[in-house]
Structures are given as structure tokens and as C-alpha cells.
Amino acid sequence: MVLALRAAGLFDGVSPTPAPRPIVLIDGDRIVSVQTGGEPPTGAQVIDLGTAWLMPGMIDAHQHLCFDASADPIAARDDTAMLTQMRRAAHSALLAGITTVRDLGDRGHGAVRLRAEGGELPTILAAGPPITTPRGHCWFLGGETHGADGVRAAVRDRAEHGADVIKVMVTGGEMTAGTYPHLAQFGPAEITAAVSEAHALGLPVTGHAHGAPGIRLAVESGMDSIEHCSFLTADGAEADTELIAMLAGSGTVVSATLGHLPMPGYEPPPRIQALLVKLSAVFLEMSTAGVDMICSSDAGINPAKPHGALAHSVSHFTELGGRHLDALRGVTSRAAEVCGVGDRKGRLAPGFDADIVALRADPLADVTALREVAAVFKAGRRI
Ligand SMILES: [Zn+2]
Incomplete structure (x- = not known):
């Protein structure tokens, strides 16, 4: 009927x-x-x-179902406990109106396994373990490799496991001790290898990049999207106007991982407040320059980012100066195109x-x- x-x-x-x-x-x-x-x-x-x-239904182009949005999201769990956590996270996203989740980093291809088990879940698009350097950002998820050949093999491995997107950690990240968000982890040969191998297999490739050297590698290699794109420096954040112009003229989309739950009574320490001001200026410069941006959440990585928090990402996008309609399209039609499902979602x-x-x-x-x-x-x- x-x-x-x-x-x-x-x-x-x-x-x-x-x-x-x-x-x-x-x-x-x-x-x-x-x-x-x-x-x-x-x-x-x-x-x-x-x-x-x-x-x-909303599309969150950047979540981590295996992170539980606790104060210690990377705590060790066995596979059964991890899958239980992933199911809970996916279901809470669905209840918040997020009917498609792109998981940009798990352990042991948990997102593909969860999808295969079925049940009342959002559509799950999976990256598998993010490709990273030895002891690089999120190495504990199992995606360490090195050299162009190693990167190509890692891309093929994810495709064979049923991945929908390739995720590469181009720079270090805050979550991983001993890595540097403002510096590139991989060289041009490795990043170019990742992009060409992924595209040869018909898969989009997205790069985690905070600092300008990593952002430049992602744009110059023709990555489909860049996660975060925060222009972090060693001691703050600063827009690179020439690079932003290049980004705006490229086909590379920025997945701006924004938003968090309201935290009544919480006052960030002065260092973080100063950084937030700089990050806001970076966002506004990208938006003004016409960089193609979508909204995503990076849900799971801390208690202020549970798996249904995408609506707060959309609000944050507009508060920072992004256009209202771009924010809405950035969790619907444009997000669908970036995730490779624009013909049906x-x-x-x-x-x-x-x-x-x-x-x-x-x-x-x-x-x-x-x-x-x-x-x-x-x-x-x-x-
Ligand atoms: Zn992430």
C-alpha cells in the first residue's frame, strides 16, 4: 500500500x-x-x-561509531563490545533524524560488519581503519602503513572489505599523543598514490588535515574532500589566503567538523578561547572565499559530541557566518553528493x-x- x-x-x-x-x-x-x-x-x-x-533525513559525513563520546573514547574494548557500542551510536543518530552516517574511522571494519548484521540502523557508509603512518594519528585503529606501495595496498584492502570511501590521515591529530596536527605525516608520493588508487577503484577519498602543509597536499593531489581544514599552526590557527583561493577553485570540498552540545557553566581556558577566535576567522575566510563546505560532526570523539549532535553542527556553521541554505544543503543534498549517494539520498x-x-x-x-x-x-x- x-x-x-x-x-x-x-x-x-x-x-x-x-x-x-x-x-x-x-x-x-x-x-x-x-x-x-x-x-x-x-x-x-x-x-x-x-x-x-x-x-x-540528515546525512552526517563524519562520525566515528566506535568512539562512545565518553571522556576516554579510545578505551580498549573487545570486538563484541565495540559492535554493541557501534549499534547504540548508530541508533541514537537515527533517532536524531540522521538517516545516513559516514563512518570515517573504525577498527577491524566494524562499520561494514554492523551494516551486514542489519537491524534498525541508518544507512552506513564506511571507511574502515583510517590510513595512517607508523604511530601516526589514530594508529591504534590498525591502519598504519608507509611508502606509496604500502598506501596503494591499504587502499585496495579497504575496497576489498567493502569500504565506500578512503580516509587518509594527512596530518597528525589532537587525539593521538606524539603526532602534530599542524604538520603533514605523509609525503606527496604517498598522498598521490592514495588518491589515484582510490579513484581507479571508483572510491572517493577524504583527508584528515588540520595544518596548511597537509591541506595543500590534499588539494594538490585532488582529494575529494578535506576533514576539519582548520589551518592549525604550532601555537594557534591562521588562514593561508593563497591556499584558500586554490581550495575555492578546486573540486575539493571541506567537511567542516563543527558543533557541540551546549555546556552550561563551562568556560574554556584562555588558551582555548583564543584558539576558538582564530578558528572562527579561518572559517569565515573560507566561507567568504567561496570554498565549497558541508556540515559534519566528528561525533563520538568527546562528551560534547554524541552521535545525534549534527543539528548543533548546522547551527554552528551559520553562527560562524556560513549561509543558512548551505548549512541545510550541507547535511542533505550536498552531503549526499560528497558521500557518493547523491542519486538516491x-x-x-x-x-x-x-x-x-x-x-x-x-x-x-x-x-x-x-x-x-x-x-x-x-x-x-x-x-
Ligand atoms: Zn574524525
Whole structure:
């Protein structure tokens, strides 16, 4: 039987113009039509969502299901405990309206295994263990390698395990002692090898990069996207205007890992406050220069970033000066394209997957509406 969702308004994932009094018709797991006004066809099962607004299920292009958003997210766990944690994380994302999760780093291809087990889960796109240098950023996830040949073999290994994207740790990261976020870990030969091997296998490749040397390697090698892109330096953060111009003119998209839960009463120490001011300036310079950016969360890495926190990433994006519509597209249609699923996700349109969120208010009027989820439909089924 055809299912008809009625609501007060609709954001289709692309258009800045809201659609009033929509009726979305769903057959099985697909959307068959989106109409404004009128009546549903006779015989359809109607769910009237009253004053709610519909939008495409959100897509978080950067999560870590294996990190539990605790104060010690990398604590050792056996495989069974890790998969239990990953299922819990994925389900909480789904309840928050995130119907597609791109996992950008796990251990032992846990995300692919979780997907194979099935159940009430978001669509999971997986990277497997991030490719890193010996004792480099997130080495404890099992992705250490070196040399161009080693990197090529690592890319092929992930493809054979069913990965949807290749994740390379181009620079060090805050989470890993002994690594340096402002410096590149790999050289040009290794990064170029990663990109060419991934593209030869039909996979997108995304690079974790904080400092300018790593960002430059990612852009020059033709990576599809850059995670963080924070322009961290040894003692702060500083935009590189020439590199940002190159980034804006490239096909490389920035996945801006933003947002956190409100922390009432918490005052960051002065050093962090000063850094946040600099990071805001970097973001604004990229946004003003026309760098193509999407919103993502990096959920799981600390207690302020649980797996359903993507709505806060969207708010943060606009607070920093990003355009409202870019923020919304950055968790729907544009995120879907960057994740390689733009032909079936991120839009409410005929032929697209029936992954739909109902919100209590209009997201085109106020992005904080994304925090107020009234209902979630995954592949046509109400969660
Ligand atoms: Zn991450």
C-alpha cells in the first residue's frame, strides 16, 4: 500500500523556497511523488503530521561509531563490545533524524560488519581503519602503513572489505599523543598514490588535515574532500589566503567538523578561547572565499559530541557566518553528493529513498528547528 505523509511545510534538500501543505507519497522504500496541496490518492495510508515540517533525513559525513563520546573514547574494548557500542551510536543518530552516517574511522571494519548484521540502523557508509603512518594519528585503529606501495595496498584492502570511501590521515591529530596536527605525516608520493588508487577503484577519498602543509597536499593531489581544514599552526590557527583561493577553485570540498552540545557553566581556558577566535576567522575566510563546505560532526570523539549532535553542527556553521541554505544543503543534498549517494539520498523527490525527518518547526526559517525531531522515516518505515 502507498503511504502518504501530510505536513505543514517541506524543505526538499535543495530549494530555498518552502513547499506548503506537502503530501509525500511513498511506495515501499522509495518516494514516488511530492505534491503541494490537494488530497492524497484514495486507498493510500495517510499519516498526518499536522504542523510538522518535512525534510530529507540528515546525512552526517563524519562520525566515528566506535568512539562512545565518553571522556576516554579510545578505551580498549573487545570486538563484541565495540559492535554493541557501534549499534547504540548508530541508533541514537537515527533517532536524531540522521538517516545516513559516514563512518570515517573504525577498527577491524566494524562499520561494514554492523551494516551486514542489519537491524534498525541508518544507512552506513564506511571507511574502515583510517590510513595512517607508523604511530601516526589514530594508529591504534590498525591502519598504519608507509611508502606509496604500502598506501596503494591499504587502499585496495579497504575496497576489498567493502569500504565506500578512503580516509587518509594527512596530518597528525589532537587525539593521538606524539603526532602534530599542524604538520603533514605523509609525503606527496604517498598522498598521490592514495588518491589515484582510490579513484581507479571508483572510491572517493577524504583527508584528515588540520595544518596548511597537509591541506595543500590534499588539494594538490585532488582529494575529494578535506576533514576539519582548520589551518592549525604550532601555537594557534591562521588562514593561508593563497591556499584558500586554490581550495575555492578546486573540486575539493571541506567537511567542516563543527558543533557541540551546549555546556552550561563551562568556560574554556584562555588558551582555548583564543584558539576558538582564530578558528572562527579561518572559517569565515573560507566561507567568504567561496570554498565549497558541508556540515559534519566528528561525533563520538568527546562528551560534547554524541552521535545525534549534527543539528548543533548546522547551527554552528551559520553562527560562524556560513549561509543558512548551505548549512541545510550541507547535511542533505550536498552531503549526499560528497558521500557518493547523491542519486538516491539527500532530497525529497521522486525516485529518492524514503529517508525523511519531520521537524516541529520550519528549518528554512530557523536552523535550530533541526534539533526538534517529531518523527523519522527510514526507507519508508517509521522509526
Ligand atoms: Zn574524525
